[in-house]
Amino acid sequence: MKLHLPCDEATIRSLKVGDFVELSGRMITGRDAAHHWLVKKLREEVLPLMRGSVIYHVGPVVKKHDDGTYSFVAAGPTTSAREEPYQAEVIGRYGLRGVIGKGGMGPKTLAGLKEHGAVYFHAIGGAAQVLAQAVKRVETVFQLEEFGVPEALWVIEVEDFPVVVTMDSHGGSLHAEVDAASKSKLEELLGLSA
Amino acid sequence: MLETSKDHWTARFVEVIARASTQLPPDVVEALRRGRQREQEGSMAAKALDTVLRNIELAGGTWQPICQDTGTPLVWIHHPVGMSTRMLTSAFEEAVRQATARQLLRPNAVDPLRDKNTGNGAAPGIPTVHCEEWDEDAVEVRMMLKGGGCENVGAQYTLPNPALKADRNLEGVKRCILDAIYKAQGKGCAPGIIGACFGGDRGSGYAESKRQLLRRLDDRNPIPELDAMEQEIFEKANQLGIGPMGFGGVTTVLGVKIGYLGRLPASYFVSVSYMCWANRRAGARFATDGTVTWLE
Secondary structure, three states: OEEEEOOOHHHHHOOOOOOEEEEEEEEEEOOHHHHHHHHHOOOOOOHHHHOOOEEEOEOOEEEEOOOOOEEEEEOOEOEHHHHHHHHHHHHHHHOOOEEEEEOOOOHHHHHHHHHHOOEEEEOOOOOHHHHHHHEEEEEEEEOHHHHOOOOOEEEEEEEEEEEEEEEOOOOOEHHHHHHHHHHHHHHHHHOOOO | OOOOOHHHHHHHHHHHHHHHHHOOOHHHHHHHHHHHHHOOOOOHHHHHHHHHHHHHHHHHHHOOOOOOOOOEEEEEEEEEOOOOHHHHHHHHHHHHHHHHHOOOOOOOOEEOOOOEEOOOOOEOOEOEEEEEEEOOOEEEEEEEEEOHHHHOOOEEEEOOEHHHOEOOOHHHHHHHHHHHHHHHOOOOOOOEEEEEEEOOOHHHHHHHHHHHHHOOOOOOOOOHHHHHHHHHHHHHHOOOOOOHHHOOOOOOEEEEEEEEOOOOOOOOEEEEEEEOOOOEEEEEEEEOOOOEEEEO
């Protein structure tokens, strides 16, 4: 299914684990340094750009052109787990409807998704070219000088950016399910369950 | 006579880095294709691998980075007697800087003392260069790019490990490796490749576990006990059901490569390095007559 950003709460709450989605519209990127920065103080300059949209956990490879514009050369997701301490707060304060990343997130974020009406969109790890091709334009960037290319907050326009919902706004988490099932299997293989 | 100028080797090393970053070795592609065939049609696992395979094709065709996390470049250089290791190391470091300037590598080195990305791909300890002298009249370079996502899910165990019922023997080693694969879940961009080392100290154990990742996925360990262990762990890991990206599925690991080093009587470490599906290896042999042979 196709989803245009920014979007409303009802649309997001209709999504569930396993739904394949293609996102189009504007989104912002951010990882470790960005999340610290976003929780330290309410950043008015990015608030209107984030409300109703999503944040993408990515450290892209970016090319700067002679005319001062930028292009994303490679843009697969980074591991989201590191943002677990901050994510729910960022979702709430900035009005985000989703988080894109890989590897999933934990119970604090899952609760935040339920409370605020957002989902976790899993992008395919390492699919840097496929995903870079979905980034049509780099609008602007925040904190480039301070954080460097991978950690800056890039505001981008995407078209048919492919993701799959692995954590929804109703407490569903594929990651929790797979962890539990694989743990049982390991205990069985190693004879630890007795 | 082999060239001894830094500039000559810098240019050669940039070519090797370009290849590592953009062309996935055929044995890895083959393993991913086989994994895809085993997944259920229409499943999240199958779709994930379809995207991975499409990405590999795109990157290879355009010589763009397979993954945006171009990782830490780790290189093992064999060189003839008398060739300067300082020159070779310096040439590789310069090659990393040039490859970064050309977007073949992401600026990936952060100085933790100043908490700043150096911007040029180099920082204390990065890249990691190992030089070894040999009797051949050629320079052989083998490198890999190992990203942060998979690096973060590596683990080091000490034996005995009561929680895993693991004693100081090969059975214990096997248990630690399986536990590390479980704990990684999909976070290392499964399906992963496992490099492991039992023995060594905390430093050498990890270093050897990474050197194991230079091996082709379709090779077999010449030591029978280790070959058996590699095959067994491969089978059992794929029964865990973690699958590509941790979406669930039958393709959790693409290969398991194990080595060992001497250990202190008091210490028994099992070091596990997890490599993502994008096992970006590249290698070349440079002979005196100027011929270059690309290694797979």
